Amino acid sequence: MDGSTVLAMTMTEATGPTPVLELAALTKKYGSVDAVSNVDLKLHEGEFLTLLGASGSGKSTILMMIAGFIQPTFGDIRLRGKSIVKTPPHKRRIGVVFQNYALFPHLTVYENVAFALRNARMAREHIDQRVQELLMKVRLEQLAHRLPSQLSGGQQQRVAIARALAIDPDILLFDEPLGALDKNLREHMVLELQRLHHQLGTTMVYVTHDQIEALVMSDRIAVMDAGRIVALGSPQELYDNPKTVFVAEFLGNSNILVSEDGRCEALRPERIQLGSISEGCQRSQGTVTEVAFLGDRVRYEVRLTNNQTIVVAVPRRQGIEVYEIGAQVTVGWHRADARPVTRDNA
Numbered sequence: 001m002d003g004s005t006v007l008a009m010t011m012t013e014a015t016g017p018t019p020v021l022e023l024a025a026l027t028k029k030y031g032s033v034d035a036v037s038n039v040d041l042k043l044h045e046g047e048f049l050t051l052l053g054a055s056g057s058g059k060s061t062i063l064m065m066i067a068g069f070i071q072p073t074f075g076d077i078r079l080r081g082k083s084i085v086k087t088p089p090h091k092r093r094i095g096v097v098f099q100n101y102a103l104f105p106h107l108t109v110y111e112n113v114a115f116a117l118r119n120a121r122m123a124r125e126h127i128d129q130r131v132q133e134l135l136m137k138v139r140l141e142q143l144a145h146r147l148p149s150q151l152s153g154g155q156q157q158r159v160a161i162a163r164a165l166a167i168d169p170d171i172l173l174f175d176e177p178l179g180a181l182d183k184n185l186r187e188h189m190v191l192e193l194q195r196l197h198h199q200l201g202t203t204m205v206y207v208t209h210d211q212i213e214a215l216v217m218s219d220r221i222a223v224m225d226a227g228r229i230v231a232l233g234s235p236q237e238l239y240d241n242p243k244t245v246f247v248a249e250f251l252g253n254s255n256i257l258v259s260e261d262g263r264c265e266a267l268r269p270e271r272i273q274l275g276s277i278s279e280g281c282q283r284s285q286g287t288v289t290e291v292a293f294l295g296d297r298v299r300y301e302v303r304l305t306n307n308q309t310i311v312v313a314v315p316r317r318q319g320i321e322v323y324e325i326g327a328q329v330t331v332g333w334h335r336a337d338a339r340p341v342t343r344d345n346a
Contacts, residue, residue, distance in 0.1 A: 026075035037227040053224030095164030110144040116166040134162040265338040269313035277332035
């Protein structure tokens with residue numbers, strides 16, 4: 001083995017595989033306002049990444065810059081190691097599924113999916129095979145000749161996904177695609193998208209403000225605030241070990257316990273015991289100030305003797321006592337479940 005081969009192997013081991021997508025110091029300014037500020041991010045083959053944030057946090061702006069519909073002010077976007085900042089959208093091999101799906105109302109399901117293939121000048125004899133293959137993947141082969149108006153919201157979304165997949169994109173982008181659906185259909189489509197991702201293995205970037213969507217589907221979540229990524233990690237990592245008050249409160253529900261010296265700890269409501277407390281737990285006395293029945297659990301607000309109010313979520317099981325407002329109760333939690341957090345997102 002010669003020296004150049006050893007050097008090449010060493011460099012590959014050190015740097016790892018080239019990311020499918022890399023954002024480098026990506027910034028978008030509107031006048032003096034930073035909609036997106038100095039974002040660095042790498043996305044790897046087959047990964048499902050969610051950009052999670054409130055309205056105005058910059059998540060959709062990032063997605064539109066990746067797609068090519070918005071031009072960055074500074075920074076770079078690299079697809080498989082090559083800059084695409086100056087590449088027009090139709091040449092980026094990136095599929096986009098919008099919130100309104102943007103289907104052609106006068107075209108059938110088949111024709112909507114075939115449209116991108118005809119634009120790409122695919123041979124006619126191959127178009128039918130490709131469309132049938134895609135419709136089978138999204139389980140719509142029996143509805144190929146229907147118009148969008150004859151489909152449910154979930155079926156329309158699957159048509160939009162099939163059309164976005166037609167060009168065999170390097171990345172598939174989703175811009176809050178479930179926002180217009182009712183709660184039950186949205187929950188169904190979350191599981192459907194998860195199934196499709198596992199089946200297809202396509203690299204996906206998903207934008208949402210819904211924490212449940214992010215927790216269920218994502219390999220990693222990038223939590224955004226004021227144009228910046230303030231936390232990045234797996235759903236379990238970010239939920240169990242938030243580093244800041246903002247992330248603890250935004251991703252799930254969390255009690256923020258403040259000590260006399262100003263230190264903060266995040267404690268999830270489901271980690272708190274009420275009434276019968278396990279050995280080894282930290283205990284405190286309190287008064288129930290609010291009770292909410294939520295079907296599978298009861299949510300209590302308890303004012304502690306130090307005047308802090310905490311939320312407790314208790315699963316409904318046989319033998320579990322239900323407390324009324326005004327009840328004097330004992331609460332407790334394991335010390336390891338109270339995670340230190342800071343107030344600074346920087």
